[in-house]
Amino acid sequence: MESNGLSGRTALVTGSSRGIGKAAALQLARAGATVLFHGSAPGAKLDAAVAEAGGKALAVTADFCDLQAVEALAQELIGKALVPEILVLNASVQSYTGLGNFDAAEYLRMFNANVESSCILLHLLLPEMRKKQWGRVIFTGSVNGVKPASRLALYGSTKAALMNLARTAALENAPFNITVNTILPGVIETDRNAKALSDPEFAAQLREKIPMHRFGTAEECADLITFLASDRASYITGAEIPVAGGLQL
Numbered sequence: 459m460e461s462n463g464l465s466g467r468t469a470l471v472t473g474s475s476r477g478i479g480k481a482a483a484l485q486l487a488r489a490g491a492t493v494l495f496h497g498s499a500p501g502a503k504l505d506a507a508v509a510e511a512g513g514k515a516l517a518v519t520a521d522f523c524d525l526q527a528v529e530a531l532a533q534e535l536i537g538k539a540l541v542p543e544i545l546v547l548n549a550s551v552q553s554y555t556g557l558g559n560f561d562a563a564e565y566l567r568m569f570n571a572n573v574e575s576s577c578i579l580l581h582l583l584l585p586e587m588r589k590k591q592w593g594r595v596i597f598t599g600s601v602n603g604v605k606p607a608s609r610l611a612l613y614g615s616t617k618a619a620l621m622n623l624a625r626t627a628a629l630e631n632a633p634f635n636i637t638v639n640t641i642l643p644g645v646i647e648t649d650r651n652a653k654a655l656s657d658p659e660f661a662a663q664l665r666e667k668i669p670m671h672r673f674g675t676a677e678e679c680a681d682l683i684t685f686l687a688s689d690r691a692s693y694i695t696g697a698e699i700p701v702a703g704g705l706q707l
């Protein structure tokens with residue numbers, strides 16, 4: 459296998475119907491992997507992403523707020539011999555909920571979707587991945603996991619929890635030649651923040667806070683995910699790498 463090629467590998471990218479996940483899934487497909495695109499439910503965007511990838515792509519769905527659906531997804535992959543060697547844990551839900559407007563139900567929803575779903579997927583898929591003695595787990599964290607933003611206190615705490623989970627998974631799976639790393643996006647132009655960034659005044663203020671004075675693209679995040687998935691990243695594990703134009707500083 460060539461150093462940057464992923465032919466013969468299977469990848470699952472959660473939350474790849476759009477945004478960062480879609481860009482990463484398309485890059486992994488272009489590098490030769492068979493890619494499982496994932497969305498919360500069947501839909502036109504998910505179908506379009508799969509179609510854009512061409513032949514070696516499939517769609518899977520599960521609402522990560524529903525933990526039974528997450529478990530069913532893992533069992534479906536095991537049952538169909540589609541356990542990925544490359545697992546990109548990217549899907550998340552996000553709301554502007556802080557300590558000032560704390561909402562227990564909303565926190566549980568975010569925690570289930572962002573953290574517990576990852577625990578379930580890792581718990582069920584890693585034993586199968588270990589058998590192959592080659593694997594990549596890549597988390598999409600957030601700069602908010604390391605840098606506080608009061609309106610994102612609850613979301614940020616789910617991302618901080620993921621970083622600890624990723625480090626532990628890196629430690630436990632290194633002997634099996636499975637690397638586990640986390641990318642930390644800053645402000646990336648996707649559907650998620652399109653509404654907020656459509657306010658020119660807010661967007662200008664935010665750009666000022668970013669040392670590079672611009673927002674990032676899904677492609678820039680996907681470039682790092684694809685590198686971490688490749689053989690060229692074979693000795694990198696337990697890392698947390700910002701893709702944030704310096705916003706983490």
Ligand SMILES: NC(=O)c1ccc[n+]([C@@H]2O[C@H](COP(=O)([O-])OP(=O)(O)OC[C@H]3O[C@@H](n4cnc5c(N)ncnc54)[C@H](OP(=O)(O)O)[C@@H]3O)[C@@H](O)[C@H]2O)c1
Nearest residue numbers: 473474475477478497498521522549550600643646648650
């Ligand atoms: N954009 C940013 O500025 C930014 C910054 C830091 C970190 N991040 C992180 O980067 C990752 C991707 O963000 P993005 O901006 O690309 O997001 P996005 O454009 O909002 O896309 C979210 C993806 O997650 C899926 N998803 C949403 N709710 C889900 C649920 N309940 N169950 C399963 N899947 C669900 C969506 O599927 P459907 O299409 O089916 O809804 C979609 O594929 C997230 O983990 C986010 O926290 C983003």
